[in-house]
Amino acid sequence: MTGVLRSEWTKFRSAPGAVWLLVAVVAVTVAGGAATAATLRCPSTGCTGDPAEISLTGIQLSQAVVAIVAALMVGGEYRTNMIHTTLAATPQRIRMLIAKTAVVAGVVALAGAVAVPAGVLVGRPMLADRGLTLALSDAAVQRAAFGSVLYLVLIALLTVGVAVIARDAAAAIGVVLSLLYVFAILAQMVPDAELRENLREIAPMTAGLAIQATVDLASLPVSPWRGLAVLAAWAFGSLVVGGVLLKARDA
Amino acid sequence: MTGFGRLTRTEWTKFRTVRGRLAAMLVAGGVILGLALSPMSGTCTRDTCGQPVGPEGEQVRDSFYFLHQPLTGDGAITARLTSMTGLLPPEPGSASEDDERAAIGPGGSGGMRPGLVPWAKAGLIVKDGTGQGTTYAAVMATGGHGVRMQHDYVHDRAGQPGAVSDTAPRWLRLTRDGDTITGEESTDGVIWTTVGAAELDGLPATVRIGLFVTSPQHVEALGAAGSASAPTVAAATFDAITRTGAGAGPGWSGEAIGEPPGTPEQERGRHEPAGDGFVLTGSGDIAPAVAGAAGLGVSVTQTLAGTFAGLVLVVVVGTVFMTGEYRRGMIRTTLAASPRRGRMLLAKAVVVGGVTFVVGLVSAAAAVTIGRESLLDNGVYVLPVSTPTAWRMIVGTGALLAVAAVLALGIGAMLRRSAGAITAVIVLTVLPYLLALTVLPATAGQWLLRVTPAAAFAVQQSAKQYAQVENLYTPAGGYFPLPWWAGFAVLCLWAGAALAGAGVLLRRRDA
Numbered sequence: 011m012t013g014v015l016r017s018e019w020t021k022f023r024s025a026p027g028a029v030w031l032l033v034a035v036v037a038v039t040v041a042g043g044a045a046t047a048a049t050l051r052c053p054s055t056g057c058t059g060d061p062a063e064i065s066l067t068g069i070q071l072s073q074a075v076v077a078i079v080a081a082l083m084v085g086g087e088y089r090t091n092m093i094h095t096t097l098a099a100t101p102q103r104i105r106m107l108i109a110k111t112a113v114v115a116g117v118v119a120l121a122g123a124v125a126v127p128a129g130v131l132v133g134r135p136m137l138a139d140r141g142l143t144l145a146l147s148d149a150a151v152q153r154a155a156f157g158s159v160l161y162l163v164l165i166a167l168l169t170v171g172v173a174v175i176a177r178d179a180a181a182a183i184g185v186v187l188s189l190l191y192v193f194a195i196l197a198q199m200v201p202d203a204e205l206r207e208n209l210r211e212i213a214p215m216t217a218g219l220a221i222q223a224t225v226d227l228a229s230l231p232v233s234p235w236r237g238l239a240v241l242a243a244w245a246f247g248s249l250v251v252g253g254v255l256l257k258a259r260d261a
Numbered sequence: 262m263t264g265f266g267r268l269t270r271t272e273w274t275k276f277r278t279v280r281g282r283l284a285a286m287l288v289a290g291g292v293i294l295g296l297a298l299s300p301m302s303g304t305c306t307r308d309t310c311g312q313p314v315g316p317e318g319e320q321v322r323d324s325f326y327f328l329h330q331p332l333t334g335d336g337a338i339t340a341r342l343t344s345m346t347g348l349l350p351p352e353p354g355s356a357s358e359d360d361e362r363a364a365i366g367p368g369g370s371g372g373m374r375p376g377l378v379p380w381a382k383a384g385l386i387v388k389d390g391t392g393q394g395t396t397y398a399a400v401m402a403t404g405g406h407g408v409r410m411q412h413d414y415v416h417d418r419a420g421q422p423g424a425v426s427d428t429a430p431r432w433l434r435l436t437r438d439g440d441t442i443t444g445e446e447s448t449d450g451v452i453w454t455t456v457g458a459a460e461l462d463g464l465p466a467t468v469r470i471g472l473f474v475t476s477p478q479h480v481e482a483l484g485a486a487g488s489a490s491a492p493t494v495a496a497a498t499f500d501a502i503t504r505t506g507a508g509a510g511p512g513w514s515g516e517a518i519g520e521p522p523g524t525p526e527q528e529r530g531r532h533e534p535a536g537d538g539f540v541l542t543g544s545g546d547i548a549p550a551v552a553g554a555a556g557l558g559v560s561v562t563q564t565l566a567g568t569f570a571g572l573v574l575v576v577v578v579g580t581v582f583m584t585g586e587y588r589r590g591m592i593r594t595t596l597a598a599s600p601r602r603g604r605m606l607l608a609k610a611v612v613v614g615g616v617t618f619v620v621g622l623v624s625a626a627a628a629v630t631i632g633r634e635s636l637l638d639n640g641v642y643v644l645p646v647s648t649p650t651a652w653r654m655i656v657g658t659g660a661l662l663a664v665a666a667v668l669a670l671g672i673g674a675m676l677r678r679s680a681g682a683i684t685a686v687i688v689l690t691v692l693p694y695l696l697a698l699t700v701l702p703a704t705a706g707q708w709l710l711r712v713t714p715a716a717a718f719a720v721q722q723s724a725k726q727y728a729q730v731e732n733l734y735t736p737a738g739g740y741f742p743l744p745w746w747a748g749f750a751v752l753c754l755w756a757g758a759a760l761a762g763a764g765v766l767l768r769r770r771d772a
Contacts, residue, residue: 049705059702067700074688078680085680089588180584180679184577187687191695192569198698199566201559202301 014100014109021092022083022113031079032121035072035162039125040132042068047136061144062154062224065133069158069219072125073165077186080114080169085179093261103256111170111249118166122159130155150224157221157238164218164238164245165190171248174256189244190215207231214244268599268608276612279585282578286616289574289662290624296567297632301559303640312550313394313519319725320645321414322477323393324519324545326530327386329471336506337436338385338470340538341450342402344498345425347377348527350479350491373494373527379405380731381476382547383425383497385435387442388469389461393519398459399473399547400444402431404495409729410444410457414549417729420446420456425497437506440464450501470506471513472499474530474543480733492544494528500538519545550644551724551732560644561651561723562739564632565625568658568721569691575621575662576686577679579613579669583763584679602767606674610667610760617666622659629655646723657720657745664749664756665690668714671759675766689755690714697736706735707742714755716741719748 022028046067050059087093100106130151134144145151168189173182194216197209210216210231220230220237227233232240277283315321351372384401398412400420408420408431425431432447440463444456476495504510517530530543586592599605629651636643646654665686673682693715697706710716719741726734734740741748 046701046705049708050702051704063700067696070696070700071688071692074684074692078684081680180577180581180683183680183683183687184573187684187691188570188573191687191691192573195569195691195695195698196296196566198695199563200299200301201563205300 011105011109014105015112017096017099018106018109018113021087022117025082025086028079028082031075031082032117035075035079035118035121036125036128038072038075039066039068039129042071043129043133044068044136047133047140050137050140050142059142060223060225061133061137061142062130062151063219063222064142065130065137065144066126066154066158066222068125068129069161069222070215073162073190073215074187076118076121076162076165077169077183077190079118080166081173081179081182081186083110083114084170084173085177085182088177088261089179097261104253107170107174107249107253107256111167114166114170115163119159119163122162125162126155126158148224153234154222154224157234160238161218161221161241164241167245168214168241168248171245171250171252174252175248211237212240214241217241265604265608268604269611271598272605272608272612275591276582276616282582283616285574285578286620289571289578290620292574293565293567293571293621293624293658294628294631296570297564297628298635299563299566299632299639299641301636301639301641303642305637305640305642315394315414315549316396317413317415318647319415320550321394322519322546322548322550323395323414324517324521325382325473325475325547326515326532326541326543327388327391327469327471327473327518328513328515328532328539328541329388329391329469330504330510330513331467331508332387332437332470333467333507335436335438336470336504336509337434338505339432339434339450339501339503340385340472340499341430341432341501342383342425342497342499343427343430345377345381345383345402345404345495346375346497347381347404347476347493347495348373349376349378349493350374376493377404377495378476378479378493378731379403380546380548380729381474381493381495382409383474383495383499383541384472385433385444386471386473386547387435387437387461387464389464391469391516391518396461396464397547398435398442398444398461400433400435400446400456401473402433402497404476406729408433408446408456410459411547411729412442412459412461414547415727416459417727418457420444421448421454432501435470437464437468437470467508470504470508472502472539472541473547474541475545475547476543477546477548477731480731492528494542494544496540496542498535498538498540500536502538513539515541517543546730548730549725549727551727551730559636559641560739561629561633561646561654562721563643564628564636565654565658565721567628568625568662568718569694571621571624572662572665572690573687575617575666576669576690577683579617579666580673580679580682580686582609582613583670583673584677584682587677588679603764606670606760606764606767610670613666613670614663618659618663620659621662622656625655625658644724650723653745654721654723657749660749661717661720661752664717664752665714668752668756668759671756671761671763674763675759686714690717690752694718694736703735710736710748711742712751714752716743716748717752719743720745 043065176182193213200206217237218241312320381404382401386399388397389395407422432450434445443458476493478490480490676682693709693713
């Protein structure tokens with residue numbers, strides 16, 4: 011297994027632009043949160059927003075970069091037909107998938123572990139200027155931060171699964187971004203309140219991002235950890251289907 | 262055949278012969294159509310829930326308390342307004358929605374708090390009878406917009422600013438002279454200023470003239486996405502009422518025009534004598550109907566929700582149409598056959614844009630038609646749109662998808678890698694809309710919808726925005742910060758810049 015892991019790691023780090031994409035994850039997370047905090051205009055009665063959610067808005071953008079990282083990790087093999095060599099070297103295809111998933115999860119977790127605290131620390135003083143306190147010692151804030159890193163990892167896993175199913179990076183990106191963004195827009199646009207809540211409960215992005223909420227938890231469509239579990243189910247589901255197809259299909 | 266024509270034909274052959282490319286376009290069309298069929302249902306039939314139609318053919322709100330007399334031929338009414346007060350819904354968060362409903366009952370204040378919405382109206386009106394949606398002209402004082410002269414629901418002219426009170430009363434006068442109604446105001450009853458004059462075509466000889474009070478829905482944003490609206494009440498004190506013209510007399514009849522059955526006691530329209538005048542209480546609005554928080558029903562834009570899903574597919578196809586050339590090394594053959602690289606790019610843009618436009622146009626036309634019928638069948642009230650607006654939405658959706666495909670082609674040619682290019686285009690076109698709809702503060706969201714390619718979704722705006730109707734004119738309600746042509750122009754600029762950038766890079770770089 012160590013050998014498989016190492017080969018996947020070598021493939022990742024030697025791919026052009028891989029490291030830059032991880033840098034972009036950090037930059038986009040921080041910039042997105044800072045921009046949102048900077049444009050926050052509050053009524054005279056004071057700001058009412060969720061400080062953790064605002065400082066971590068960048069995740070909504072950086073998850074797209076995470077999806078690129080994961081899609082290229084799989085799609086790149088099919089693009090260059092490297093997959094034939096890979097599977098010849100590791101005939102246990104599931105093992106190869108697990109190793110690939112582990113490498114992607116590891117690097118995304120690393121990028122997230124840098125990006126999320128950076129986003130919080132940059133957003134915090136900007137929010138304080140507007141009268142919103144982001145208490146780092148608050149358990150809910152810590153949960154939001156830790157959960158946001160997990161969120162990015164789960165997005166990466168979801169994308170690996172979809173990319174294995176699609177065997178093409180472009181198609182995988184299209185599917186994943188539809189699942190994340192388009193599903194969320196459609197859910198939001200439903201005028202019927204009950205149906206809207208039900209859709210937001212199962213949409214991977216709206217459910218998963220419930221982990222960032224620190225105030226007014228009662229108004230959420232789904233509780234924070236349950237929401238992340240919904241996303242985990244999507245990710246697990248795509249990996250299982252991907253694994254089954256990987257075994258069943260000719261590469 | 263000209264050189265460019267041949268080149269376009271080559272690109273068309275490449276487009277149609279790749280399995281999956283045409284299929285993806287058909288799926289995009291199917292998704293747009295499929296998502297038009299919303300699972301929503303309501304309790305409206307095709308005849309109920311509709312709103313009155315105004316003299317200019319648009320849907321209007323026409324409910325107010327009216328204390329009136331007949332007027333035959335020319336004549337005038339003058340009155341002094343000495344106070345305007347009102348009730349607003351309870352503070353949000355003070356009680357749950359259900360509690361509020363329960364608390365509003367006869368006698369109690371129902372948790373309502375004193376206050377006046379900016380467009381609460383009290384004044385004088387000349388109207389063709391007491392039916393809803395008929396032609397009228399009125400001069401009025403408002404809660405926060407000073408004196409106004411309005412007629413036929415959509416026309417609004419400002420007079421002097423300032424609120425009405427005991428110490429600052431307002432004199433108002435409304436004069437009919439043929440089809441011309443003139444509104445005047447005064448602070449002392451001696452020196453009069455004209456606020457405006459309205460031509461009401463086809464006003465019958467006998468009309469209703471009198472005093473009115475109304476107060477529109479209070480709308481409030483709840484967080485970034487939610488909104489709440491609730492009825493309000495206004496009360497105004499009139500005195501020194503004088504009438505001229507045939508039909509004048511001591512008798513007045515009071516009527517709550519357009520009051521829904523089951524209105525709670527305290528929101529009901531009424532009048533009481535006070536000194537030599539009256540206190541009128543009323544709720545509702547005399548204004549154009551709007552969609553969204555302050556309105557009823559959904560806008561036709563709803564039926565085009567699938568555009569987002571279709572857009573993602575179109576972006577993938579547009580990008581891969583270019584990046585696919587690099588993937589297979591086909592680009593070298595292509596450029597050997599057509600050494601003028603800029604023209605090759607243009608031919609690709611024509612093909613992908615043309616195919617997308619046709620698919621988008623047909624599916625949007627079907628989505629609007631079928632989606633609207635299905636909503637109506639399910640008992641959901643759909644705000645009507647004029648035929649030119651409907652066509653602008655349909656053609657606009659086709660054009661939006663086509664130009665987005667060209668943008669994807671351009672970015673694909675610049676980046677030469679599909680995953681990054683697809684992500685870039687989707688993040689630019691879809692994400693701003695989502696962020697404006699959800700987490701972003703309203704100002705930041707509107708700003709994003711001005712500068713990113715997502716501005717082009719303004720072509721789908723069906724509801725008109727009126728300065729004289731308080732509403733949350735947000736993307737969630739179907740309103741965009743830019744007019745449709747400007748929003749579309751923003752997308753075209755992006756696509757043009759991407760093509761230009763791609764043209765320069767194609768010429769400079771080795772393939």
